[in-house]
Amino acid sequence: MQIHVANLSAEGLRLEDRIDPGKLPDLAALQQNEDCRFEGPLTVSLRVMPSVGMFQVEGLIKGKVILACSRCLAVTECPLRNTFRLTFARRIPGDAADSPPEAVELQAEELGVVLFEGDQIDFRDIIQEQVILAIPMQPICRQDCRGLCARCGANLNDGPCDCRGDNVDPRLAILKTLKFDS
Ligand SMILES: [Zn+2]
Ligand SMILES: [Zn+2]
Structure with missing residues (x-):
C-alpha cells in the first residue's frame, strides 16, 4: 500500500485495500511464534490529505485475530479494529548534517510525525504497527469465563x-x- 505524493490533488485521496497479514513481515513473525493467528484479510481504509508540505493520514483497520483466552486458554476469535491519525513529513536531507538520522527519527516520533523520503509513502510499517496495537492484551473467550x-x-x-x-x-x-x- 503505497502512494505517490508528487501529484496529489488538494482534495487528497482515499484508499481501500484488503491485505493478507501473512505478507506483512512483523505480523507473519507473530504467527510464526504462535503468538496469534490472523483470520482472513485485513481491511484497510486510508484518507490522505495534503497540508502545508505534510500529509495528514486517517486510517481504519479491521480484521480478526485468533488468540488463546487469557483465563482458560480456549481458542478465541477477537475482532481487530483500530483507527489512527498520523502526520507524514518528508525527511529533509540537510537535517543529517547536524543530527544523526536516529535522533531526527526519535524527535519526529515524539511529535507524532512519520518521516518518509522522496515522493512515495509506503504505509506498510504503519499498518503493521497499528494492527499490533489493536491486538487485545488479555483476550477472553466470553465475559464470564471462569x-x-x-x-x-x-x-x-x-x-x-x-x-x-x-x-x-x-x-x-x-x-x-x-x-x-x-
Ligand atoms: Zn476463557
Ligand atoms: Zn481444582
Missing part, C-alpha cells in the same frame, strides 16, 4: 473441580475473602 483452577488446572467453565477450596492452606485463606475483577 478460567482454570489454579490448583488442578481444570477448566472451571466445564463445572467446579474437586478442589472446592475446602482444604486451602490457612496462609492463603485470606485470598478467598478477596474478590478479583479481572
Whole structure:
C-alpha cells in the first residue's frame, strides 16, 4: 500500500485495500511464534490529505485475530479494529548534517510525525504497527469465563473441580475473602 505524493490533488485521496497479514513481515513473525493467528484479510481504509508540505493520514483497520483466552486458554476469535491519525513529513536531507538520522527519527516520533523520503509513502510499517496495537492484551473467550483452577488446572467453565477450596492452606485463606475483577 503505497502512494505517490508528487501529484496529489488538494482534495487528497482515499484508499481501500484488503491485505493478507501473512505478507506483512512483523505480523507473519507473530504467527510464526504462535503468538496469534490472523483470520482472513485485513481491511484497510486510508484518507490522505495534503497540508502545508505534510500529509495528514486517517486510517481504519479491521480484521480478526485468533488468540488463546487469557483465563482458560480456549481458542478465541477477537475482532481487530483500530483507527489512527498520523502526520507524514518528508525527511529533509540537510537535517543529517547536524543530527544523526536516529535522533531526527526519535524527535519526529515524539511529535507524532512519520518521516518518509522522496515522493512515495509506503504505509506498510504503519499498518503493521497499528494492527499490533489493536491486538487485545488479555483476550477472553466470553465475559464470564471462569478460567482454570489454579490448583488442578481444570477448566472451571466445564463445572467446579474437586478442589472446592475446602482444604486451602490457612496462609492463603485470606485470598478467598478477596474478590478479583479481572
Ligand atoms: Zn476463557
Ligand atoms: Zn481444582
